[in-house]
Amino acid sequence: MNFKTLALHFKFTRQQRTGIFLLFLIIVMLQLVYFFVDFNLDEKNFQEENKWTSLQSEIDSLKLAKYNERPHVYKFNPNFISDYKGYKLGMSTQEIDRLFAFRKENKYVNSAEEFQHITGVSDSLLNVISPLFKFPEWIQKKNNFKVDKKEFVQKTDFKKEKIVILDINQATQEDLIKIYGVGEALSLRILKQKEILGYFVSMEQMNDVWGLSPEVIAELKTHFKVILPVNLKKIAINDASLKELSQFPYFRYALAKQIVTARSMDGNFENIEDLAKIKGFPVEKAKIISLYLEF
The missing domain is CATH 1.10.150.320 (Photosystem II 12 kDa extrinsic protein)
Structure with missing residues (x-):
């Protein structure tokens, strides 16, 4: 083949060369779009949406189960009802005060009937709250007696359980x-x-x-x-170092430092009253703290 004849096929006018260049540029751009643009975006978004939908459904089911779950009710000893507990049970202030007055005499109610007699709660309220009462076992094991022609017949033998301290x-x-x-x-x-x-x-x-x-x-x-140990080791307040005092649970480092300073300036402490004069000393616990110290 004659190369001159072949070269004639590659001779283009200026407008033709410009058209070929633009066509080549468009092809390159389409290739770049094909390689760099993620055409699976909708599918990914759909998968993410399904994942979040299933998670939300699981959360909703847990919320519904918790909502439908019946709260567990714990039994309690009615002798130790607090103001708040009595209020939640539906008792009036007067009924709670009657129970407190009874307890101040160091007395205890031992049955639902006695509780009603002392507090004066209504029958309807007693029927609601009495199933929640829990008395000590020794009360529940008390002898059962019945009256027959003015004679007491003991149903079961009972020995009062002795509390071991x-x-x-x-x-x-x-x-x-x-x-x-x-x-x-x-x-x-x-x-x-x-x-x-x-x-x-x-x-x-x-x-x-x-x-x-x-x-x-x-x-x-x-x-x-409380039975104090025989080999009880107390803290010698007038000899203990700053480190020893700061390790005592009732003293902070700042208070221990003030104790050491006051001891060096004013002399030894004679009693807990001298120690309580230091600023920041927990006066309300002075009696307990004194049992750990040696003056």
């Missing part, structure tokens, strides 16, 4: 869980508090354990008491 400093988790209202979590908190302090010096320290209600504390005081 234990040392709170020697109590185990099993001992604490036996108390009504004390579960695994609260028993561990009591033991943790004893570990922090080293030992308890007063049952009033139960008030410092988070989560213990007044009713549970009263039960603990019934079954436990």
